[in-house]
Amino acid sequence: MCCMTDSDMPVIDSKTLRQKIKENSIRLVDVRREQEYQQGHITNAINLPLAKLLADDSAEAIQKIAQDLGISDETSVVVYDDTFGALSSRVVWALQYIGHKDAKLLDVTFSQWKSLGYEISTEVPEIESAIHSININPDIMATAEYLEKAKENKNVVIIDNRERLNYLEQHIPGAINIPYRTLASDDKILRTKEGMKNLLKNRGISEDAEIITYCGSVGTLSGLAYYAMKSVGLPNVKLYVHSFKEWKNLEKPIDKQENANYWDLSAE
Amino acid sequence: MAQQLRPSKPADKKPKIDWSRRQEAEHFAETVKLFRQGKVDPDMFRRFRLQNGAYGTRMTDDYAMVRIKVPAGQVYPYQLEKIAQLSEMYSIGSAHFSTRENIQLHWVVLEDVSEIMQSLSDVGMTSREACGNTVRNVMCSPLSGVCKDEIFDATPYAMAIAKFMLRNPICQGLPRKFKFNFTCCEKHGMVRIVDVGLIPQIQEIDGEKRKGFKIFLGGGLGNRSFIGHQLEDFTPVEDLLYTSMAVIRIFDRLGDRKNLVRNRMRYLVNDMGWEKFQNLVLKERAIVKATQSVIVKLNVDETKNEIRRPISVSNDVASVPDGFARWQKTNVEKQSQDGFNSVFIGLESGDITANQLRSVAEIIRDYSAEGFARNGFSQNIVIRYVHDDDLKSMYSKLLESGLAKTGSLTMASAVGCSGTTSCNLALTNSHRLAKEVQRKFLELKLDEDDDLKDSTVKISGCPNSCGQHEIATIGFYGGGGRHEDNMFPNYTMSIGGRFDQGSMLGHHTARVPVKRVIPVILKIIELFKENKQSDDTLAKWIDRIVNGNESSKISSVEDIKKEISSLLIPPKVEDEPEFYMDYGSDTNYHTITGKGECAA
Numbered sequence: 032m033c034c035m036t037d038s039d040m041p042v043i044d045s046k047t048l049r050q051k052i053k054e055n056s057i058r059l060v061d062v063r064r065e066q067e068y069q070q071g072h073i074t075n076a077i078n079l080p081l082a083k084l085l086a087d088d089s090a091e092a093i094q095k096i097a098q099d100l101g102i103s104d105e106t107s108v109v110v111y112d113d114t115f116g117a118l119s120s121r122v123v124w125a126l127q128y129i130g131h132k133d134a135k136l137l138d139v140t141f142s143q144w145k146s147l148g149y150e151i152s153t154e155v156p157e158i159e160s161a162i163h164s165i166n167i168n169p170d171i172m173a174t175a176e177y178l179e180k181a182k183e184n185k186n187v188v189i190i191d192n193r194e195r196l197n198y199l200e201q202h203i204p205g206a207i208n209i210p211y212r213t214l215a216s217d218d219k220i221l222r223t224k225e226g227m228k229n230l231l232k233n234r235g236i237s238e239d240a241e242i243i244t245y246c247g248s249v250g251t252l253s254g255l256a257y258y259a260m261k262s263v264g265l266p267n268v269k270l271y272v273h274s275f276k277e278w279k280n281l282e283k284p285i286d287k288q289e290n291a292n293y294w295d296l297s298a299e
Numbered sequence: 300m301a302q303q304l305r306p307s308k309p310a311d312k313k314p315k316i317d318w319s320r321r322q323e324a325e326h327f328a329e330t331v332k333l334f335r336q337g338k339v340d341p342d343m344f345r346r347f348r349l350q351n352g353a354y355g356t357r358m359t360d361d362y363a364m365v366r367i368k369v370p371a372g373q374v375y376p377y378q379l380e381k382i383a384q385l386s387e388m389y390s391i392g393s394a395h396f397s398t399r400e401n402i403q404l405h406w407v408v409l410e411d412v413s414e415i416m417q418s419l420s421d422v423g424m425t426s427r428e429a430c431g432n433t434v435r436n437v438m439c440s441p442l443s444g445v446c447k448d449e450i451f452d453a454t455p456y457a458m459a460i461a462k463f464m465l466r467n468p469i470c471q472g473l474p475r476k477f478k479f480n481f482t483c484c485e486k487h488g489m490v491r492i493v494d495v496g497l498i499p500q501i502q503e504i505d506g507e508k509r510k511g512f513k514i515f516l517g518g519g520l521g522n523r524s525f526i527g528h529q530l531e532d533f534t535p536v537e538d539l540l541y542t543s544m545a546v547i548r549i550f551d552r553l554g555d556r557k558n559l560v561r562n563r564m565r566y567l568v569n570d571m572g573w574e575k576f577q578n579l580v581l582k583e584r585a586i587v588k589a590t591q592s593v594i595v596k597l598n599v600d601e602t603k604n605e606i607r608r609p610i611s612v613s614n615d616v617a618s619v620p621d622g623f624a625r626w627q628k629t630n631v632e633k634q635s636q637d638g639f640n641s642v643f644i645g646l647e648s649g650d651i652t653a654n655q656l657r658s659v660a661e662i663i664r665d666y667s668a669e670g671f672a673r674n675g676f677s678q679n680i681v682i683r684y685v686h687d688d689d690l691k692s693m694y695s696k697l698l699e700s701g702l703a704k705t706g707s708l709t710m711a712s713a714v715g716c717s718g719t720t721s722c723n724l725a726l727t728n729s730h731r732l733a734k735e736v737q738r739k740f741l742e743l744k745l746d747e748d749d750d751l752k753d754s755t756v757k758i759s760g761c762p763n764s765c766g767q768h769e770i771a772t773i774g775f776y777g778g779g780g781r782h783e784d785n786m787f788p789n790y791t792m793s794i795g796g797r798f799d800q801g802s803m804l805g806h807h808t809a810r811v812p813v814k815r816v817i818p819v820i821l822k823i824i825e826l827f828k829e830n831k832q833s834d835d836t837l838a839k840w841i842d843r844i845v846n847g848n849e850s851s852k853i854s855s856v857e858d859i860k861k862e863i864s865s866l867l868i869p870p871k872v873e874d875e876p877e878f879y880m881d882y883g884s885d886t887n888y889h890t891i892t893g894k895g896e897c898a899a
């Protein structure tokens with residue numbers, strides 16, 4: 032953990048990004064709805080609504096998306112959204128899954144960027160498509176089958192990143208709950224490293240544990256958790272990308288907090 | 300007319316007192332770790348956890364409830380925003396306003412409690428000594444300082460006592476919990492159902508007007524409840540600290556440390572007899588005074604809060620928003636200060652979402668000329684110093700956030716303890732039942748009925764009285780009933796409870812199955828309407844009945860019992876399966892409880 036370099040960090044800060052925008056040395060991807068993108072985005076960003084990725088997330092489909100966005104194997108990519116980093120995490124993860132090396136999250140959301148008064152534009156940059164290879168990175172992905180076996184292993188920690196009430200009601204047996212809201216700080220999509228380490232330390236999660244994150248359906252909230260773990264240098268993290276929705280459809284075992292009416296404490 | 304532009308928002312007011320101590324969070328985290336490793340004795344850990352404000356949770360060791368202390372209920376916008384954030388990060392996305400002016404976060408992973416404590420320090424708050432055998436949150440009427448009937452504002456004294464007792468070695472290991480309540484006047488406080496209750500008084504002594512209190516000792520609700528006794532005619536403020544210390548010292552020395560079920564001070568008072576206890580207190584106070592080597596004084600800060608109307612958002616709200624009159628009638632109290640109002644925000648059983656907390660913070664900034672809020676003692680929030688001209692605009696804002704529930708100052712705002720939503724000792728879902736009662740009352744517009752205004756409904760999930768059912772006009776506590784082979788949630792109903800100058804505990808009336816609680820309440824109201832006198836209220840009518848002073852057709856508790864008896868007969872399971880299920884549950888009822896921490 033001592034030797035993480037900046038290039039291993041999954042996030043990039045605004046200052047560095049502004050420099051790179053000036054140098055025109057990155058491909059900036061905006062994961063919001065098209066309409067929002069059109070009303071203004073970070074200068075030079077191109078739009079990739081998440082729905083497009085989710086429509087088909089086979090390696091070939093991700094490859095095509097990357098190519099259409101002008102992302103080649105060597106392109107530096109930075110992704111942002113306005114949903115506390117969850118959607119952009121899912122995009123970065125997908126790129127890394129097909130073997131892309133240099134993809135990062137912007138450490139603030141679009142709203143935060145805007146309130147900092149940084150460059151915004153309505154201009155849509157011209158892009159030429161590029162060629163990207165497929166070089167599957169199996170180590171960052173967990174399937175239901177994999178998770179089911181792995182959870183018997185003592186050194187594996189399964190983390191459910193949904194809200195507390197959803198977790199109490201049903202979760203994968205043995206999973207612990209770290210709601211996605213726990214991962215952010217007041218002004219960044221992720222906690223400080225120290226804050227994150229402290230949370231994990233309190234929870235008794237060791238630095239050499241294998242971690243599998245999951246959430247409700249498509250791996251966005253748990254994608255953010257994946258990068259929260261990565262940000263403190265945990266070496267072995269996997270995203271159960273099809274998450275609890277698939278788990279339930281497959282009729283796998285489910286645990287529940289019994290004998291308490293916790294839902295009635297909610298004012299929703 | 301053009302909308303008046305607001306200059307810029309006034310800077311957030313900051314509290315004068317920082318209740319936190321940062322190191323406590325780290326110490327808590329360390330101790331949890333040692334406990335999990337089996338290196339700390341579970342009993343010791345439990346005491347430690349409670350001392351720091353973390354209760355256990357229903358049927359599990361994994362979660363805690365964190366009780367944030369709010370002395371005198373005084374809470375600031377940025378503190379509410381912090382709690383909103385913490386509820387999303389570590390709890391269920393909602394927080395709970397309690398009957399003792401605390402704010403609680405439920406279903407917190409025990410290992411995360413220290414993170415909450417850490418963040419509370421950032422905003423000057425603490426959960427220290429919110430549970431356990433300590434001096435619990437010092438309460439003060441939410442209307443202290445603005446009440447029309449008060450003699451002086453008790454808030455600075457409540458704050459001073461809270462400050463003196465917090466972390467004070469003399470109250471770290473009391474036989475049992477210890478509660479102080481200050482009030483503004485007889486009507487707006489609960490001084491006779493706590494260990495020490497205080498009402499401001501002024502007495503002329505040698506031609507000089509002197510501040511002081513009427514002090515009540517030895518009251519309290521619980522498995523067995525008692526009404527407090529007045530210590531003496533008048534206790535000057537100079538004697539406030541000495542009297543408090545004397546009482547605590549006696550309790551510490553003589554309180555029952557063995558029999559955990561009867562160790563609140565009220566049992567000591569009851570066993571010893573009031574007169575003996577009273578003498579003991581007066582004598583002990585003389586000793587405390589005489590033997591002090593250093594003069595210990597309360598640090599009472601009576602500097603006036605700055606009152607500055609933050610804005611006029613708009614002097615002309617285009618039209619009167621729908622429902623404004625009903626809301627104003629049932630949620631707004633005029634202050635003793637001309638032109639200003641105290642606005643009550645009603646919640647369902649005290650629950651509020653994170654986003655609503657943020658709205659409340661914003662609304663305080665925009666509308667309260669004092670810049671903070673006061674928690675009430677009916678699971679509600681009071682925003683004071685709202686100008687007459689701003690009420691309509693404020694109401695629209697509250698509506699937008701779902702915070703304009705009517706009936707806060709009426710019988711509609713039922714109180715319900717945690718019950719089976721989180722409490723280990725609960726037998727029924729009292730929390731949800733209170734919500735159901737409130738919804739029904741509002742649906743029937745009973746909040747607008749002046750005859751019901753001074754009545755209350757309060758519900759506990761077991762006999763321990765956290766929902767304060769015994770001081771309600773109509774109160775309930777949960778239990779289990781059985782019909783043939785099936786169990787159903789069955790509440791014990793008491794009527795005629797009061798917490799004003801005529802304080803008394805309610806009279807047990809009947810056992811009422813959960814799904815009949817609302818019909819029974821409505822039936823009682825119907826009986827009242829049939830038999831009331833011209834200028835009557837439900838509370839007065841019931842008061843006459845339980846005291847044998849009513850001469851109409853319904854003149855005794857027995858008569859009421861007879862009238863409702865047909866509602867109490869259990870149906871066959873096949874005919875009404877829901878009868879055998881509690882609210883919030885779709886399976887047949889059974890009782891299940893865990894280890895309680897009441898006596899811890």
Ligand code: HEM
Binds near residue numbers: 492678763
């Ligand atoms: C024998 C055990 C207990 C007794 C005698 C007891 C007594 C009381 C009393 C009398 C109150 C009302 C406030 C007042 O006027 O003093 C209260 C409030 C409260 N108690 Fe307890 N208590 C017990 C155990 C518990 C337990 C195990 C829990 C759950 C963790 C709990 C949670 C609460 C809550 C949440 C409130 C505030 C009510 C609300 O607004 O929800 N109590 N308690």
Ligand code: SF4
Binds near residue numbers: 717719726764766
């Ligand atoms: S009254 Fe009973 S059920 Fe309600 S909070 Fe107290 S101990 Fe729990």
